[in-house]
Amino acid sequence: MTRTETQVTLIQIDNYGPWTVAPSPKREPDLQTLQSRLYADLSQLVAHHDGYVFFTRFDNMIAVTNGIDLAGHRRIQDAVSNRYPVTVSLGVATGASPREAVGEATANLQAAGSAQDGERTEILRGDPLCEEGAVQIAHFDVNDATSQYTDELNAFEVFRHIDRGYSALLEYMYDAHDSLSFFIGGDNVISVTAGLDRPAFDAAIDHVEETAGIELKVGVGHDLRAGDAGMAAKEALERCRERGTRVEVGASESAGRA
Amino acid sequence: MTRTETQVTLIQIDNYGPWTVAPSPKREPDLQTLQSRLYADLSQLVAHHDGYVFFTRFDNMIAVTNGIDLAGHRRIQDAVSNRYPVTVSLGVATGASPREAVGEATANLQAAGSAQDGERTEILRGDPLCEEGAVQIAHFDVNDATSQYTDELNAFEVFRHIDRGYSALLEYMYDAHDSLSFFIGGDNVISVTAGLDRPAFDAAIDHVEETAGIELKVGVGHDLRAGDAGMAAKEALERCRERGTRVEVGASESAGRA
Amino acid sequence: MTRTETQVTLIQIDNYGPWTVAPSPKREPDLQTLQSRLYADLSQLVAHHDGYVFFTRFDNMIAVTNGIDLAGHRRIQDAVSNRYPVTVSLGVATGASPREAVGEATANLQAAGSAQDGERTEILRGDPLCEEGAVQIAHFDVNDATSQYTDELNAFEVFRHIDRGYSALLEYMYDAHDSLSFFIGGDNVISVTAGLDRPAFDAAIDHVEETAGIELKVGVGHDLRAGDAGMAAKEALERCRERGTRVEVGASESAGRA
Amino acid sequence: MTRTETQVTLIQIDNYGPWTVAPSPKREPDLQTLQSRLYADLSQLVAHHDGYVFFTRFDNMIAVTNGIDLAGHRRIQDAVSNRYPVTVSLGVATGASPREAVGEATANLQAAGSAQDGERTEILRGDPLCEEGAVQIAHFDVNDATSQYTDELNAFEVFRHIDRGYSALLEYMYDAHDSLSFFIGGDNVISVTAGLDRPAFDAAIDHVEETAGIELKVGVGHDLRAGDAGMAAKEALERCRERGTRVEVGASESAGRA
Ligand SMILES: Nc1nc2c(ncn2[C@@H]2O[C@H](COP(=O)(O)OP(=O)(O)OP(=O)(O)O)[C@@H](O)[C@H]2O)c(=O)[nH]1
Ligand SMILES: Nc1nc2c(ncn2[C@@H]2O[C@H](COP(=O)(O)OP(=O)(O)OP(=O)(O)O)[C@@H](O)[C@H]2O)c(=O)[nH]1
Ligand SMILES: Nc1nc2c(ncn2[C@@H]2O[C@H](COP(=O)(O)OP(=O)(O)OP(=O)(O)O)[C@@H](O)[C@H]2O)c(=O)[nH]1
Ligand SMILES: Nc1nc2c(ncn2[C@@H]2O[C@H](COP(=O)(O)OP(=O)(O)OP(=O)(O)O)[C@@H](O)[C@H]2O)c(=O)[nH]1
Ligand SMILES: [Ca+2]
Ligand SMILES: [Ca+2]
Ligand SMILES: [Ca+2]
Ligand SMILES: [Ca+2]
Structure with a gap:
């Protein structure tokens, strides 16, 4: 590990x-x-x-x-x-x-x-790292953004909703978990986290739903490089879509490596 | 007019x-x-x-x-x-x-x-406009962002402060004035407004200061095209810097054209 | 005219x-x-x-x-x-x-x-032009470059053939007609010319075929701006393809405007 | 080797x-x-x-x-x-x-x-290479292109001279040495060669001078990757400038590795 x-x-x-x-x-x-x-x-x-x-x-x-x-x-x-x-x-x-x-x-x-x-x-x-450390990346995504927002509200109000969800997530992840969250376009936010487990992500999603009314799902990846951790997170997010779950951690994650 | x-x-x-x-x-x-x-x-x-x-x-x-x-x-x-x-x-x-x-x-x-x-x-x-209508552009900027934030806090906290100021402005301008506000990088926000006068901008700046603790200034331009209105707004913003004021409306604006 | x-x-x-x-x-x-x-x-x-x-x-x-x-x-x-x-x-x-x-x-x-x-x-x-002058653009293209060259020879030899044809055209058009010719990729050359008529283009094509063994066709356009003249040249070139001709001058050209 | x-x-x-x-x-x-x-x-x-x-x-x-x-x-x-x-x-x-x-x-x-x-x-x-092979890159450059051409002739004639020199080099290097030469802008040509020695480059330069009247110098590099061989060639070319020579082969080259 x-x-x-x-x-x-x-x-x-x-x-x-x-x-x-x-x-x-x-x-x-x-x-x-x-x-x-x-x-x-x-x-x-x-x-x-x-x-x-x-x-x-x-x-x-x-x-x-x-x-x-x-x-x-x-x-x-x-x-x-x-x-x-x-x-x-x-x-x-x-x-x-x-x-x-x-x-x-x-x-x-x-x-x-x-x-x-x-x-x-x-x-x-x-001082860049000498020995190898790993990175944890969480890729958050709004549920049904297209049918609930993009196809329904005016484009600025959609943006306002997404922005509210993002701000709520940003504040929470920073204050509760010393994590850095970034809006990356569409309905997506990436959080750079460290050692967070499934219940922590569940709580974050609950918090955003309560404070901003936005429903999220999240895929989490963990690897030696951001690129690989991020790709694992995206693949985990696809599993959320397939399984209808709201938190999926990458294969290596489930092995408890976070 | x-x-x-x-x-x-x-x-x-x-x-x-x-x-x-x-x-x-x-x-x-x-x-x-x-x-x-x-x-x-x-x-x-x-x-x-x-x-x-x-x-x-x-x-x-x-x-x-x-x-x-x-x-x-x-x-x-x-x-x-x-x-x-x-x-x-x-x-x-x-x-x-x-x-x-x-x-x-x-x-x-x-x-x-x-x-x-x-x-x-x-x-x-x-249906694009047939007859000519004009546009009002307001270019907001944080006071002393470099010395108060960028050179002082960690880069994510700076971003968080700017983002809070932006969100406060976005919500206020939309709810109070049917205006659309966009973060454009650095410490800058552009609002697309219509017919707002100096007191309206003063009140917006007050609001952001009270709710998010961020001090803004704003230059306002009004012209037939967004490009010209935006450039007039930037020149007005420079006048804020020169004169130490917090709201400047472009020359044509002061002639009451908004 | x-x-x-x-x-x-x-x-x-x-x-x-x-x-x-x-x-x-x-x-x-x-x-x-x-x-x-x-x-x-x-x-x-x-x-x-x-x-x-x-x-x-x-x-x-x-x-x-x-x-x-x-x-x-x-x-x-x-x-x-x-x-x-x-x-x-x-x-x-x-x-x-x-x-x-x-x-x-x-x-x-x-x-x-x-x-x-x-x-x-x-x-x-x-000193840019005060009064309006027009531009003549000729768009040359190699016949059947794909079946004769690209699909047949090695890629460098194809390039060498095209380059020879280009060099022959460049020299001829400059010496004979004070024209500037530029390779623009693929099998295409654009010549910036002035007042050239159909026989002049026929002779240029003959020259390139004799000296470099490359068969060309050309569409010619004439207009107040390079953009419009160039587009007319391209449309004329398409007419070469449709009609099997090797020189076509744009509609306005045939009216003798060159 | x-x-x-x-x-x-x-x-x-x-x-x-x-x-x-x-x-x-x-x-x-x-x-x-x-x-x-x-x-x-x-x-x-x-x-x-x-x-x-x-x-x-x-x-x-x-x-x-x-x-x-x-x-x-x-x-x-x-x-x-x-x-x-x-x-x-x-x-x-x-x-x-x-x-x-x-x-x-x-x-x-x-x-x-x-x-x-x-x-x-x-x-x-x-089939990409399995075992490691090396690449030889030669970077040719026109002597005093600025003072002799760019600052003296019209821009198209400069281009025509450079193009003639390039065409002469392209043909020679392909026919004599199975090498591929490419114009890369300015007054520069890169040849992808294999196992050529100093006299071969000298002869190529002579040929271009005789047939096109263009004086060249060349730096040659040899390494496992084109990037490294090309950089060695550029450094060798700088040595031509410093020493007033017309052929310089990279350090490893002089060790006879070509
Ligand atoms: N940057 C980025 N944007 C994405 C990605 N996937 C989706 N998006 C954006 O998100 C928008 C919405 O797409 P989806 O999330 O697939 O659609 P949805 O309607 O929310 O559906 P579900 O998420 O499946 O519930 C798209 O227009 C994209 O802008 C991604 O991997 N990266
Ligand atoms: N997009 C954009 N960004 C700008 C512009 N002017 C400044 N910025 C950004 O704002 C940042 C801070 O610059 P300033 O606003 O000049 O600096 P400041 O320290 O806040 O100083 P004052 O605004 O003069 O009080 C810069 O790094 C830029 O990113 C602008 O016109 N457009
Ligand atoms: N820059 C540019 N390149 C073009 C254009 N049309 C074709 N080409 C290039 O020319 C190459 C050959 O395409 P064609 O000229 O359509 O094909 P061809 O086999 O010579 O056929 P014909 O010209 O119809 O005899 C293409 O791969 C392109 O690179 C053009 O309008 N502009
Ligand atoms: N692509 C590329 N172009 C270069 C390079 N070095 C020079 N050039 C081009 O060559 C032109 C002429 O520059 P030089 O070769 O330095 O000038 P010069 O007058 O010929 O002088 P000498 O070569 O020193 O005799 C420049 O404008 C560039 O376009 C290079 O490394 N790569
Ligand atoms: Ca989504
Ligand atoms: Ca500022
Ligand atoms: Ca063709
Ligand atoms: Ca040179």
């Missing part, structure tokens, strides 16, 4: 605020294009090392990077500066909980200077 | 849910790449007609499209099918309020069938 | 050679990615103004830009600097022949300094 | 010709965008396995793929179908010479049907 030890990387665009208004405010669609292309590229770059990246605030993205060492991080950083007019700084850390990891990853960057310090560029700080 | 009459287009990926799991669940980073590239392309395509598009749920995106007729919509739809493995359906409508417009735009699509009906593809339904 | 007066823009990446080896030689696939993405973006940006751009040498691209004024050129230049780690300089000129236009467009840039002068960046020089 | 054994993959867009004119001819800039984005993505996908891909005819691309097995090829093929409205077929083969390899790779695809057979899609055929 492998211990869960999440490695988190904070990806921060260097001095981005000033860039968006220099020499005068840039057109918003151009900024949106830049941000979403950068995110698309980072998704691929990190995925080639079996990691996951979440868009978060777009100027600050949070990634799960177990298995990516400093040289790998440097290559990702170089790829950005070779393709974009902006650069990124990276803070890396590991922790027994995702919250601990993101805390230290952030602190590593903050110690190097302000996000809007024009001199602080392309920082790479932190 | 031009009447405010918002044209909204709902952009919905056809039958996307089934596609994401056929023949087996696709790797999440590949879906993220697809979604964010599609959004980046739509940002450019819609911007070339001076419109704005918001990523919303990524599989369902809401756009402000004043000035884009059905032929323009068809070209955007064709561009997607010529570049992507998925297609999109478009519902278009106008309304005195953005809420009314999105409601009707959604209804136009829903009338054509379910979002997950494999036969319902590349729908284009609705 | 509108006079043919081609407007050409030379798009040159600023100081690109040094960038490719600074601080040490960049990985070639990364340069290829940069170059082809930049070309893809320029294709879209120029197409939104109904122009055509050809990849040419990738670091120096030639575009047909009738109808795009200096402000339009500036927007394209800004878009590049907002999306890429490199910038571009633009030289613009018009001429009775495409050769004359590209000559002057190049001279405009050269007058501003060397392509590898680190101080010479984001130049924009030249 | 590792034997040189080049693995080549032919990447062919399935049934592309009919797609470009269905239901009516697509706008050429949209096809250019599709082709160059697909090439950019393939560059990255193949590079993540340390391979090189060349755009060739865009609808048929030739890649050097030593070290990529069938599963790796399948992943690349899947990535394309998950991102694009077209699919690709792949033929793979190895050979003592690059010519032999491309011949067999092509034959593998041709045996599965015509490039324009609508039923023949996403073929993957061939």
Whole structure:
């Protein structure tokens, strides 16, 4: 059984605020294009090392990077500066909980200077995992989102419902379990968790239903890399659909490895 | 003085849910790449007609499209099918309020069938504006986000704060003003509004500060196209920074055109 | 009848050679990615103004830009600097022949300094057309390339055949007709021409068949913008396929407008 | 000393010709965008396995793929179908010479049907290398292209000169050495060679100077993967610049490993 030890990387665009208004405010669609292309590229770059990246605030993205060492991080950083007019700084850390990891990853960057310090560029700080730790990924999905929401309410109200469910889940998972939850589009949320068992997920789903009125199901995966854990989570989620269950943990999970 | 009459287009990926799991669940980073590239392309395509598009749920995106007729919509739809493995359906409508417009735009699509009906593809339904109506865009921004949040808290907590502020604003603007608000990255939110005056924005900022503890400023623009209204809003926001004010309405606005 | 007066823009990446080896030689696939993405973006940006751009040498691209004024050129230049780690300089000129236009467009840039002068960046020089001139576009295509080449020879030899045909056409059209010819992929070549009639295209096709052994057909279009002329050329090419002819000139052409 | 054994993959867009004119001819800039984005993505996908891909005819691309097995090829093929409205077929083969390899790779695809057979899609055929073979990559570059050409002649004539030099090199290297040469932009050509020594490169450079009047230099690399061999070639080319030589072979090469 492998211990869960999440490695988190904070990806921060260097001095981005000033860039968006220099020499005068840039057109918003151009900024949106830049941000979403950068995110698309980072998704691929990190995925080639079996990691996951979440868009978060777009100027600050949070990634799960177990298995990516400093040289790998440097290559990702170089790829950005070779393709974009902006650069990124990276803070890396590991922790027994995702919250601990993101805390230290952030602190590593903050110690190097302000996000809007024009001199602080392309920082790479932190200590990637030496020994192998595993990652737990939970993929949440709204039940019957299409028939209950998308085909019924106006598109903004659907979004508002999904957003409420997401916010309720985000707060709960962070406060109760030191977990990081991210909306990934559609009716899906991914939580980066550590060592949670079936009853914990059941309780989370109950909480969201009570506070936001949204019914969720969840597939959970656990593996050495975010990519594999995430794929196991998706396969578990498909089993929820087949079996009509609301929590399924990946095969290796049921063997109690979390 | 031009009447405010918002044209909204709902952009919905056809039958996307089934596609994401056929023949087996696709790797999440590949879906993220697809979604964010599609959004980046739509940002450019819609911007070339001076419109704005918001990523919303990524599989369902809401756009402000004043000035884009059905032929323009068809070209955007064709561009997607010529570049992507998925297609999109478009519902278009106008309304005195953005809420009314999105409601009707959604209804136009829903009338054509379910979002997950494999036969319902590349729908284009609705009535773009004939006469010219204007758009009001409000660009909200958190005060001193860098020094108060980004450089101080861990990156996830920063995100949580921003998300709370956003959710408070979203709910308030929709309930009080039939307005549609979208997080666009960083510490920024754009609201698509109609005919709101300075006191209305002041009250919204007060509300967010009271309920979520986040201090905002806002620049407001009003013009025939979302692109121009949005740029006027950004310039007004810069004036907030220069003057230390928290609400600035674009030049044409102060002339009472809203 | 509108006079043919081609407007050409030379798009040159600023100081690109040094960038490719600074601080040490960049990985070639990364340069290829940069170059082809930049070309893809320029294709879209120029197409939104109904122009055509050809990849040419990738670091120096030639575009047909009738109808795009200096402000339009500036927007394209800004878009590049907002999306890429490199910038571009633009030289613009018009001429009775495409050769004359590209000559002057190049001279405009050269007058501003060397392509590898680190101080010479984001130049924009030249005089876009005031009055309206028209463009003639010829779209050449190899007969039965699939059955004769692609399905028969090894892929490199197919390429060699196509390349020979292209080189023969390029030289002939430039020397005989001051025309600019560009390989655009597959078995297709586009020539930017001026005032050429059917016998001239017949002779060109004969020449390529004699010197390189490649059989071509061609569709020709003529219009105020490269986009429309190019589309007319493609439609004319389809008529070659339907009628089994080897030269077809667009409807407006047959009216003798070239 | 590792034997040189080049693995080549032919990447062919399935049934592309009919797609470009269905239901009516697509706008050429949209096809250019599709082709160059697909090439950019393939560059990255193949590079993540340390391979090189060349755009060739865009609808048929030739890649050097030593070290990529069938599963790796399948992943690349899947990535394309998950991102694009077209699919690709792949033929793979190895050979003592690059010519032999491309011949067999092509034959593998041709045996599965015509490039324009609508039923023949996403073929993957061939036998990737089991034992390890090495690759030789030669990176050619024109001397003083900037001062002699780019800053002096019109942009199309520069291109014509470069193209002549390229064509001369392509023919010579194929006929004399069964090597595959590709223009990669600017003034650069990459040849995929096998076991060539310094005098062979000297003779090639002489030939191009005599027949096309273009002066070249070349850096040569040899390694187990195209990526590493190509990087060694680039570094060797930099040594040409430093030492004023015209042929430099990578460190390992001088040790006689070719
Ligand atoms: N990012 C992402 N989005 C997905 C995925 N699966 C589904 N979605 C999104 O979720 C939306 C709804 O699809 P589903 O969850 O399949 O549909 P549903 O109606 O909720 O049905 P059930 O979940 O089966 O109850 C789709 O439009 C997609 O946007 C996935 O794996 N990743
Ligand atoms: N999308 C978008 N994001 C922006 C824009 N301007 C700023 N941002 C984002 O907001 C973040 C914070 O930048 P600022 O708002 O300039 O910084 P601040 O510290 O909050 O300072 P003040 O707003 O001036 O009080 C940046 O990192 C960007 O992500 C904009 O115009 N569009
Ligand atoms: N860029 C571009 N390439 C095209 C276009 N039409 C065809 N092609 C390319 O040309 C290749 C061959 O297609 P066709 O020309 O349709 O096929 P063919 O076998 O030569 O048949 P015919 O031309 O009809 O004799 C395709 O694979 C494409 O790469 C086009 O409009 N633009
Ligand atoms: N694809 C690619 N293009 C390159 C590379 N290096 C240079 N180029 C291109 O070649 C052009 C000319 O650059 P150089 O070769 O450095 O310049 P030069 O004037 O020929 O000088 P020397 O080669 O040093 O004699 C640049 O604009 C680039 O397009 C490279 O590594 N890869
Ligand atoms: Ca669902
Ligand atoms: Ca701010
Ligand atoms: Ca053909
Ligand atoms: Ca050179």
